[in-house]
Every structure is written in C-alpha cells, then in structure tokens.
Amino acid sequence: MRILQRWQDTTPQKRQTVLLTAGSAALGLAVALTTVAATGPWDSGQRTAERAWAARQGDGSGTEHTGPGGGGPGSELTAPQVLAEAGPVRGRDGDGKRAGKGEGRHGGSGGARADQTPAPTVSALADTLEPLLKDGALGSVRTASVVDAVTGKELFATEPRTVATPASTVKIATAVAALSARGEDHRIPTRVVAEDDGGDSTVTLVGGGDPTLDEDGLDALAEKTARTLRKSDTEKVTLRYDLSRYEGTDQHPIGPNENLAPVVPLMLNEGRLDDSEHGPADRSGDPAGEAAEAFAKKLKDEDIEVEGAAEEKTAPKGAKRLATHDSAPLGDLVERMLTHSDNDIAEALARQTAIAEGEPASFEGAGKAVERRLDELGMPLKDARFADGSGLDREDRVSAALLTRLLAHASDPERTGLRPVLTGLPVAGFTGTLGGRYDSPREEPGAGLVRAKTGTLTGVNTLAGTVVDADGRMLAFAFMTTGAPDRDTAQESLDELASALANCGCRESPSGP
Numbered sequence: 001m002r003i004l005q006r007w008q009d010t011t012p013q014k015r016q017t018v019l020l021t022a023g024s025a026a027l028g029l030a031v032a033l034t035t036v037a038a039t040g041p042w043d044s045g046q047r048t049a050e051r052a053w054a055a056r057q058g059d060g061s062g063t064e065h066t067g068p069g070g071g072g073p074g075s076e077l078t079a080p081q082v083l084a085e086a087g088p089v090r091g092r093d094g095d096g097k098r099a100g101k102g103e104g105r106h107g108g109s110g111g112a113r114a115d116q117t118p119a120p121t122v123s124a125l126a127d128t129l130e131p132l133l134k135d136g137a138l139g140s141v142r143t144a145s146v147v148d149a150v151t152g153k154e155l156f157a158t159e160p161r162t163v164a165t166p167a168s169t170v171k172i173a174t175a176v177a178a179l180s181a182r183g184e185d186h187r188i189p190t191r192v193v194a195e196d197d198g199g200d201s202t203v204t205l206v207g208g209g210d211p212t213l214d215e216d217g218l219d220a221l222a223e224k225t226a227r228t229l230r231k232s233d234t235e236k237v238t239l240r241y242d243l244s245r246y247e248g249t250d251q252h253p254i255g256p257n258e259n260l261a262p263v264v265p266l267m268l269n270e271g272r273l274d275d276s277e278h279g280p281a282d283r284s285g286d287p288a289g290e291a292a293e294a295f296a297k298k299l300k301d302e303d304i305e306v307e308g309a310a311e312e313k314t315a316p317k318g319a320k321r322l323a324t325h326d327s328a329p330l331g332d333l334v335e336r337m338l339t340h341s342d343n344d345i346a347e348a349l350a351r352q353t354a355i356a357e358g359e360p361a362s363f364e365g366a367g368k369a370v371e372r373r374l375d376e377l378g379m380p381l382k383d384a385r386f387a388d389g390s391g392l393d394r395e396d397r398v399s400a401a402l403l404t405r406l407l408a409h410a411s412d413p414e415r416t417g418l419r420p421v422l423t424g425l426p427v428a429g430f431t432g433t434l435g436g437r438y439d440s441p442r443e444e445p446g447a448g449l450v451r452a453k454t455g456t457l458t459g460v461n462t463l464a465g466t467v468v469d470a471d472g473r474m475l476a477f478a479f480m481t482t483g484a485p486d487r488d489t490a491q492e493s494l495d496e497l498a499s500a501l502a503n504c505g506c507r508e509s510p511s512g513p
C-alpha cells in the first residue's frame with residue numbers, strides 16, 4: 001500500500017519516466033542500454049533504471065537475497081545489472097587512479113559513456129552541500145565525504161578523517177572485510193557428526209556460525225542425518241551440541257536486547273521468538289539449546305529415538321560426518337545484513353573474518369581481524385576502532401573518509417567479489433531501513449535514487465551509500481553527525497543531503513572561477 005500511495009502522489013512526469021524505463025527493461029537490457037546511449041541518463045537510463053528497479057522490488061525486497069542479484073528468480077533487471085551500467089567502468093589502483101583503457105570489466109560503449117560523463121566540480125558541490133550541513137537539526141559533530149566512484153577522488157569533505165561513532169554504517173566495513181577474507185561464494189556449514197559410544201551412537205550438532213538457519217534447513221539436516229543413521233541400522237541416539245566455533249562471551253556489551261540474540265554459532269531463526277525475519281524482536285536467552293531441542297524433535301519425526309535432553313559438549317576430532325546444511329552464499333548474507341541492518345548476521349560475518357584471519361572468533365578477535373583486513377586493502381584507518389561487527393557498540397569509531405573509500409573500493413569493476421556491498425544497500429523510499437523514509441518534500445527527490453546504509457543510536461545519526469547524479473556520474477558519500485537533538489529531524493537532514501547529491505549535476509558554480 002505504501003508503494004501504491006507513493007506512486008499516486010508522485011508527479012506525472014516521474015510516472016511517465018518510470019513507466020518508460022520499465023518498458024525498456026521488459027524488452028531486455030540491451031534495448032535499454034541502446035536507449036541510454038541515444039537519449040542520455042535522465043530520460044530512460046541510469047537514474048530512471050534505478051527508480052524502476054526499486055519500484056519492482058516492493059516491500060519484500062532484500063529479505064532472502066537468493067535470486068540473481070537479490071531480485072529473486074525471474075527478475076527482469078537485477079541490481080547488479082543496473083549498477084554495472086551506472087557505476088564506474090574501469091579498474092583503478094589503491095590510490096584511486098584509473099587503469100588503462102580496456103582494463104575494466106565493463107568495456108565498449110560503457111567505457112566511452114563514463115569518460116564522457118563529467119564529474120561534479122568541487123566548488124559546485126560545496127555550494128550545494130555546505131548550506132545543508134549547517135542545518136540546526138544536525139548535532140555538534142558533523143563530518144562528510146563525497147568521492148567520485150570512477151576515479152576515487154574526494155570531491156567534497158568536512159572533517160572527513162575525524163572518527164565518530166558510526167552506528168550501523170560500520171556494517172559496510174564488516175561486509176568488505178568478510179567478503180575479502182572469505183569470498184562471496186563461501187557458505188557457513190552446520191554439521192552433524194557421530195561417534196560410537198559403547199554400542200550407542202552419540203550424535204553432535206555442530207554450530208558453524210550461521211544465524212540464518214531456519215526450519216526448512218533444520219528439517220533437511222534432520223532428514224539427511226536420519227537417512228545416514230538408518231544405513232547403519234542406528235535407530236537410537238544421544239544428542240549433543242557443539243559451540244566451540246566461537247570464543248569469549250556470547251553477550252554483546254548492550255546486554256540482552258531485542259536487536260541481537262546471544263552471539264553463539266548455533267541458533268534457529270536468529271533466536272527470534274516470533275515469526276519475524278528482520279527488525280527488533282524478543283529473543284531466546286539460550287538460542288543454541290533451543291536449536292538443539294528443535295533438532296531432537298525433528299529426528300524423532302524421522303523415527304530416530306533421542307535419549308534424554310541434549311547437552312553441550314565439543315565433538316571429538318575425527319568424528320564421522322553424517323550431514324551438513326550450508327547457509328546461503330556469503331554475498332547473499334551481506335545483502336540481507338545491509339538491507340535490513342541485521343545485527344545477528346553482522347556479528348556472524350565479523351567472526352567469519354576472524355576465523356579466516358586466524359584470530360579468536362570473539363568480539364575482540366573479530367575487531368582485530370576486520371581492522372587487519374581493511375588495512376591490507378589500504379583503507380584509511382587512523383584512530384578507527386571495531387568494537388563489534390554490528391555498530392551497536394558506541395565504542396566503534398570510523399571516519400567518513402573510511403566509509404566512502406570502502407564504497408568506492410566495492411564499486412571497482414576489478415573487485416566484483418565486493419559488489420554485494422552495493423547491491424545490498426537499501427533503496428531510498430522503497431526497501432529495507434530506508435523503506436519508510438524519503439517521503440517528505442525535502443527528501444522525496446532522492447527516492448529510488450539514493451542507496452545507503454543507515455546508522456542510528458541515541459544521539460548518533462549516520463548515512464553512507466551511493467548515488468548516480470543528474471549527469472550520470474556515480475558518487476559515494478558518507479554523512480555523520482553526533483549530538484543531534486532529535487532523531488527524526490536529523491535523519492531528514494541527512495536524507496536531504498543525499499537527495500541533493502543525487503539531483504545535482506554540480507558542474508558549474510556561481511562561486512567558481
């Protein structure tokens with residue numbers, strides 16, 4: 001209903017633009033690209049393609065991210081396809097310099113189009129953004145960075161290297177670190193192993209760190225386990241569960257909270273006690289124990305008798321593997337995390353980075369691993385701190401320059417394995433944590449054009465993402481403020497900044513030479 005109302009409220013010109021673009025997409029991406037080359041970016045190209053893509057997703061977009069590009073099976077124009085045309089077309093090195101002609105992933109006319117599309121001028125961007133940064137709704141700490149995603153050049157900056165509390169925008173750093181450490185195709189396994197114990201089989205459910213394990217996955221795991229047990233004429237087992245994959249405390253510094261379950265490597269549906277798939281919810285105080293109990297019931301449904309209650313115990317080395325259930329690919333988990341600001345997935349991905357880097361899979365070990373991984377990528381990390389993977393910890397510290405550098409890094413065609421960082425960003429006014437924003441006159445111009453990760457704690461408001469400006473140039477931005485008197489008005493100010501950036505050609509400035 002919200003999208004229908006947005007459609008009814010929008011101007012006839014914008015309706016016509018979206019309809020024209022949707023029609024082009026239905027004829028195929030090749031036809032759409034021909035139209036782009038002929039008519040330019042505003043009429044039926046990059047920007048309107050993004051609007052049309054967003055409209056087609058509906059409120060459910062980003063929930064599972066199991067179809068191509070997160071759009072689900074049969075989607076005509078996926079987010080990666082849109083980004084491939086809207087984003088940079090040439091590779092560049094760590095200093096932001098472009099590689100030679102033809103070295104990028106997207107060559108041909110795309111390369112020519114990007115070279116012909118001018119970047120905003122520094123003075124024009126300043127004239128557009130500086131007055132908005134003076135808005136009294138923002139807090140005393142105000143930092144900003146805008147980067148040309150094609151070249152990596154910083155075009156606008158206000159205290160860009162001053163670190164501040166990022167809230168959930170730290171998930172961008174978590175995502176880049178996990179993808180670079182594990183790869184977008186990595187899957188997190190939940191295993192069942194067995195040992196022979198005095199004639200009776202002891203079965204152990206081994207948590208691998210997949211917070212998205214659901215009823216269907218547990219059903220499949222129980223069915224596979226029972227099938228294997230029956231092959232050896234085993235009909236009675238003792239059940240244990242193994243949590244040794246993680247180390248340290250399972251409690252986040254915020255304590256028991258509806259935004260995050262205890263951080264353990266075994267849980268069902270993120271420990272949620274309702275039918276929700278994202279957002280705040282009552283959580284189990286013992287998600288691992290409840291997952292093991294649910295698994296025992298499913299084994300019984302498969303005619304495998306389970307003696308007694310499940311106990312926590314580390315599986316012995318060399319135990320025989322009975323069955324495995326793998327999570328969705330890491331790239332899909334990153335998209336889901338960013339779209340819905342999923343804290344449970346964020347903490348799991350931080351620990352996957354720790355495991356890959358040889359650090360303990362704990363809050364401290366994950367923080368060290370994320371920082372080391374980003375340092376290896378050449379990120380600006382002075383005074384940065386990663387106290388957790390989700391951004392719920394106020395001790396996190398990052399700079400606006402770090403956030404834009406991460407986004408520009410993920411947009412590089414030579415680093416396609418990081419593309420889920422961009423495709424997972426919520427679409428303004430349509431999906432995820434931006435689905436209920438960009439609906440006032442100040443912000444509405446950015447609806448469907450801004451893709452950004454939100455960050456909100458009491459007194460902390462941040463926004464970092466990408467836009468394709470009015471001339472068709474892809475930009476990465478980060479706006480951070482601390483000490484704002486009111487959350488809602490601070491968010492509106494940040495959204496207005498991103499909207500202004502999305503609708504700014506910004507090539508001529510009255511204050512320029």
